[in-house]
Amino acid sequence: MFSSKAKGIEWILDNDASSAAVLVASEAHAITLAIEGLLGVVFTVATLTDEAVDVGELESPRYEHHPSSDYYTGKTSHICISMVDSLWLTILDAFSLILSRSQGEAILLEILKGYQAFTQACGVLHAVEPLNSFLASLCKFTIVLPTDTERRSSLVQSPMSKRSEIQVDQKDAIVLTPKNVQALRTLFNVAHRLHNVLGPSWVLVLETLAALDRAIHSPHAITQEVATAVPKLTREPSRQYADFSILSSLNSQLFESSALMHVSAVKSLLSALHMLSHQSMTETSGSVSSASSKQIGSISFSVDRMISILVNNLHRVEPLWDQVVGHFLELAEHSNQNLRNMALDALDQSICAVLGSEQFGEDPPRSRDTTLDVESKSTELKSVECVVLSSLRGLYFSAQKADVRVGSLKILLRVLERCGEKLYYSWPGILEMLRSVADASEKDVATLGFQSLRVIMSDGLPTLPEDCLHVCIDVTGAYSAQKTDLNISLTAIGLLWTLTDFIAKGLHHGCQVEKGSGFSNVDTSPQQTNGEGVEEHVVSNSNKPDFEARIQIVNHEKLLFLVFSLIQKLVDDDRPEVRNSAVRTFFQILGSHGNKLSKSMWEDCLWNYIFPMLDSASHKAATSSKDEWQGKEIGTRGGKAVHMLIHHSRNTAQKQWDETFVLVLGGIARLFRSYFPLLESLPNFWSGEWL
Structure with missing residues (x-):
């Protein structure tokens, strides 16, 4: 009857039909009339609700709900509320019964339209109990997963025969009938219509969508038509997965449409996702097993x-x-390794998505008429950037497990590689994090931290705020002095040279050449710095939102001496490779940039760094132990330990310090050859203190 009606044909019983047929047809006709009457009531409630929205008695579900004292006081809205309160139980029981007994496409579509209309009316009226009841009833018809009992029963009944493979596939099979597919479509329609007013009711919808997601990704999920009509080896993927493709697309579109939802509605949706994930987290043990696959799937869906x-x-x-991110951080502390990895990957995607968005790629206008807009924009960007990166710092410092700390450092490395040039406000926090990593005892942790520092040195120095340069120098010095990995120390000393090259550019551009002497007379006071240097500084920072507020005349002289101080400490390191590398780097820096130093800077270098370095190396060479060293043990032979051989020229501490002393003398000799005409003009050069 419903099929005929759907085709526009009025059903009529033939006059010469048998009495039995007339009796059956009469009952069917009575049921049809009853269903039409029931649907008529439902659509009447839905129509009246829409009219109440149109006349302003009710708020549209497209907007955020703000209940007021005069809400529901209109005549039409009052009628709707009364009808829903008195009818919803009866309608729900009838719809549920009819939907469970019906298989015809026409009657299924009509009943599901009724479900959708009445559920949406309940949502608009904020009738919470009817809304949740109709959603729960609708969800029961969407997807049915095989229970553990059914799986065990299927497994027990499977004989050891050639058909055992088919039985194994059937025990986990998830079959979607046309009724399931249409019910899912109806659920998506309801969720799209009521996304701003569902609130806590989202949990009912999300549980179903999580089950659908598991079914879509299950190798045993099929549609009923394909399962019954097409042999396993001849199934066409386009036919088998057509419904799943459509449902997967609808599933994704529902969450993509969150951009159109009100902020409070999005928060309600996130709260429901967190609740769904948290329920599964409490049921998931430390080890992943088949019994917890459902829980893992729900958590993955939520994330x-x-x-x-x-x-x-x-x-x-x-x-x-x-x-x-709060939920990701919670997952990162879970005992299950897979969940921790999932959380770290999610945090990585989230941070890179935010920092890679268009709002971090726009240059602020330089017009003074738009100063207020620029300040407002810069404040917003500063807040977002700091909030995003602080979550990563918080994860590293609070992590109890080593793999989480390693994962957080990997995220930081990828962030610096992909978005480092867009960062500005969060550099102090990043450098603080890298400074603490330098003291870590785990080699893989220190290595990852140093890789991030190398990225900063290679690509990030031009965009690094100049008031963070001294912190960057301190961090590089910390990696040079760490004892976890010798290669890191040697490479970090080379990075100090890179830093001085960058700092020396500021000395060159901010100085005035002293005629006739070959020196750069640097005046580091902000008041007397020439305008050209300031203008260049402004241009170099004009791509930052608050560049006018952050302009600082950085004392490049102090930065250079900060590097020298770090190198001076490294020259006293007990590792010969480290101190010798520090000595070479120090004299190479002076040899490369000596013509940019002022007289006062050269005097400081001579009396505070060069000659004290010479005295220290000479004293250590004279007082160090002459006992021979044994090389690293590499095995045993005849029950005795076998050590690596050390060349006789460096097999004692004194010989090693002699080599350092020779390097210092050689560096001083090269400086005197290159800059002696300039050095002898210093006031105290011939004072005799160093002769």
């Missing part, structure tokens, strides 16, 4: 959808960030 919501709401990410 993926949180990322999707964040990516689609980058234009208003700040009010949502803590809620999203």
